[in-house]
Amino acid sequence: MLDNLPEWLRTTLGDDFAFWLGYLTNGKHLTWYASVQYTLAAAAFGMLAALVMGLLGAAARNSRLGPLRLLGGLYINSVRGIPDVLFFLFFPLAFEQTVELVRAQAVCTPETLAANVGQWPPCDAANWLLGTTEYLALACVSLGIVYGAFAANVIAGAMNAVPKGQLEAARAFGFTNSEVLWRFHIRQMWIYALPGLSNVWLLLIKATSLLSLLQISDIVLLANRLGAPNFSRSAGLVHPDWRWAYYLVLLVFYILITFVSEKVFAALTRWASRGMSVASPA
Amino acid sequence: MDAILNDIALLARPALFNIYFAFASIPLGFVLAIFFALGKASRNKLIANLCSGYIYAFRGSPFFIQLFMFYSLALAFNLSLWKPLGIDWIVLNPLVLGPAILALNTTAYSAEIFYGALLTVPKGEIEAARAYGMTGAQQFRSVIWPHMIRLAWPAYTNEVVFLFHATALVYFTLPVIGDQQDLMNKAGELYQRDYNAFLHFPVAAAYFLAVSLCIFFVFGLVYRRLTRHMPGAAPMRFRMTRPAR
Numbered sequence: 200m201l202d203n204l205p206e207w208l209r210t211t212l213g214d215d216f217a218f219w220l221g222y223l224t225n226g227k228h229l230t231w232y233a234s235v236q237y238t239l240a241a242a243a244f245g246m247l248a249a250l251v252m253g254l255l256g257a258a259a260r261n262s263r264l265g266p267l268r269l270l271g272g273l274y275i276n277s278v279r280g281i282p283d284v285l286f287f288l289f290f291p292l293a294f295e296q297t298v299e300l301v302r303a304q305a306v307c308t309p310e311t312l313a314a315n316v317g318q319w320p321p322c323d324a325a326n327w328l329l330g331t332t333e334y335l336a337l338a339c340v341s342l343g344i345v346y347g348a349f350a351a352n353v354i355a356g357a358m359n360a361v362p363k364g365q366l367e368a369a370r371a372f373g374f375t376n377s378e379v380l381w382r383f384h385i386r387q388m389w390i391y392a393l394p395g396l397s398n399v400w401l402l403l404i405k406a407t408s409l410l411s412l413l414q415i416s417d418i419v420l421l422a423n424r425l426g427a428p429n430f431s432r433s434a435g436l437v438h439p440d441w442r443w444a445y446y447l448v449l450l451v452f453y454i455l456i457t458f459v460s461e462k463v464f465a466a467l468t469r470w471a472s473r474g475m476s477v478a479s480p481a
Numbered sequence: 482m483d484a485i486l487n488d489i490a491l492l493a494r495p496a497l498f499n500i501y502f503a504f505a506s507i508p509l510g511f512v513l514a515i516f517f518a519l520g521k522a523s524r525n526k527l528i529a530n531l532c533s534g535y536i537y538a539f540r541g542s543p544f545f546i547q548l549f550m551f552y553s554l555a556l557a558f559n560l561s562l563w564k565p566l567g568i569d570w571i572v573l574n575p576l577v578l579g580p581a582i583l584a585l586n587t588t589a590y591s592a593e594i595f596y597g598a599l600l601t602v603p604k605g606e607i608e609a610a611r612a613y614g615m616t617g618a619q620q621f622r623s624v625i626w627p628h629m630i631r632l633a634w635p636a637y638t639n640e641v642v643f644l645f646h647a648t649a650l651v652y653f654t655l656p657v658i659g660d661q662q663d664l665m666n667k668a669g670e671l672y673q674r675d676y677n678a679f680l681h682f683p684v685a686a687a688y689f690l691a692v693s694l695c696i697f698f699v700f701g702l703v704y705r706r707l708t709r710h711m712p713g714a715a716p717m718r719f720r721m722t723r724p725a726r
Contacts, residue, residue, distance in 0.1 A: 279639075279642065279693065280642075280689060280690035280693040281646075281689050282646035282647070282649040282689055283646070284646075284649050284650055284665065285682060285685060288665075288682065289682040289683075292672070292678040292682070293678055293679065296678055296679070319675075405542070406543070407543075408543035408546050409543075409545060412653065419545070419546065419549070423549070439557075440557050442556075442557070443553040443554040446546055446549045446553055447550060449550075450538070450542045450547070453541065453543055453546060454537070454538055454541040454542050
């Protein structure tokens with residue numbers, strides 16, 4: 200890497216710079232930089248799942264069926280009583296065990312099932328080993344379920360905020376009910392939901408720091424490994440405990456993401472509210 | 482059924498650790514938050530910028546990372562500072578460090594809530610107080626403070642509940658000493674023993690739910706008292722505008 204630099208540049212920048220450049224671009228650090236993809240993927244797909252869950256939850260909350268309304272209310276309110284990290288650990292485990300239980304019915308012999316009563320997995324053949332990809336997918340679904348409840352609350356409120364006159368006008372023009380729902384109600388709902396959804400996104404971004412709890416080697420786990428006191432037999436102490444510096448970098452990283460997100464959502468709100476008679480959205 | 486009762490009994494003591502973390506950090510966070518809210522509203526540009534910077538940094542980053550950072554920072558200074566002073570057993574004690582970091586975090590979130598309330602204190606009442614010749618301190622005590630607390634209370638209630646939820650993260654980072662386990666830690670240990678995820682985690686969730694409801698109830702009573710001069714006032718409704726970390 201350094202050998203490619205011109206000679207005059209190397210001499211002006213000095214040995215210190217060369218050392219730090221070499222240190223910060225070694226293989227472990229490159230792996231660390233690359234692991235940002237897990238965080239960003241979890242945030243993006245988690246938000247997508249949250250929007251889907253939010254629409255479903257809001258539909259249940261505003262539905263005409265009593266039991267469905269109750270279920271929607273329970274779903275929306277559950278996140279206010281139970282920490283997100285508990286959901287985050289529970290859903291992947293619950294899903295994994297359910298799949299293994301279903302598989303056990305198919306692949307296990309009755310003898311092995313009887314021998315393994317009270318143990319898990321029911322038999323070795325039913326054991327499902329999850330890799331990073333599977334855990335990442337489960338993490339996205341968990342994020343979607345937890346933050347979908349927040350999104351459902353936002354969307355249910357926004358659905359009620361759409362002026363009734365707009366829908367009546369659409370109906371008067373002869374649009375069918377489903378056309379009114381999709382082309383007018385949900386189309387106009389987004390602008391009222393945007394400030395709340397921006398909030399949900401900011402929460403979800405921060406929750407992506409929990410990925411390491413699902414055995415994904417994300418930026419947090421790797422920062423912990425890179426910063427830990429580093430001894431080697433030939434070189435002695437390479438560096439003392441630098442973890443706080445690595446976590447400081449992560450802290451700044453998340454603050455920057457928050458800052459950029461706020462700017463993007465402000466622009467998005469301005470764009471979405473063009474031509475709409477919405478009192479200056481925040 | 483027996484298994485559930487057994488779990489409820491096993492998780493009772495760990496629940497106390499979560500409650501302790503919340504109770505130890507809330508008073509400190511409350512007082513600091515008032516100062517940071519006043520600081521953010523200050524006319525002194527330097528103080529205002531410092532306070533809003535602190536609030537933005539702590540609200541814009543995950544609590545999980547904050548825990549890791551302050552714990553490793555405390556560890557890094559162990560040999561050079563805490564050990565020679567002989568206070569390493571206090572500084573590095575999870576029962577002290579945990580509430581301290583929680584307090585730093587809740588200060589930022591609560592300060593933003595109080596700052597928002599401060600901006601909506603009726604201007605006319607402050608002008609009336611000034612017209613009566615009240616000093617700044619008198620204005621604050623008899624006009625600004627009562628309004629601010631009443632306006633901020635529903636949002637602050639939410640913040641306290643979500644702070645309680647954040648205590649679930651403490652022992653993912655700080656060392657568990659002996660049997661000083663919290664709910665998540667103990668539930669995880671029980672799960673490792675018999676792999677019954679559908680029993681232990683829901684019982685832990687029930688504990689969180691029960692304590693959250695208690696907090697909502699008690700804070701609702703306080704809110705009734707804060708609004709006792711407003712007979713027609715609507716009872717406290719909780720919104721989820723700015724929760725979790």
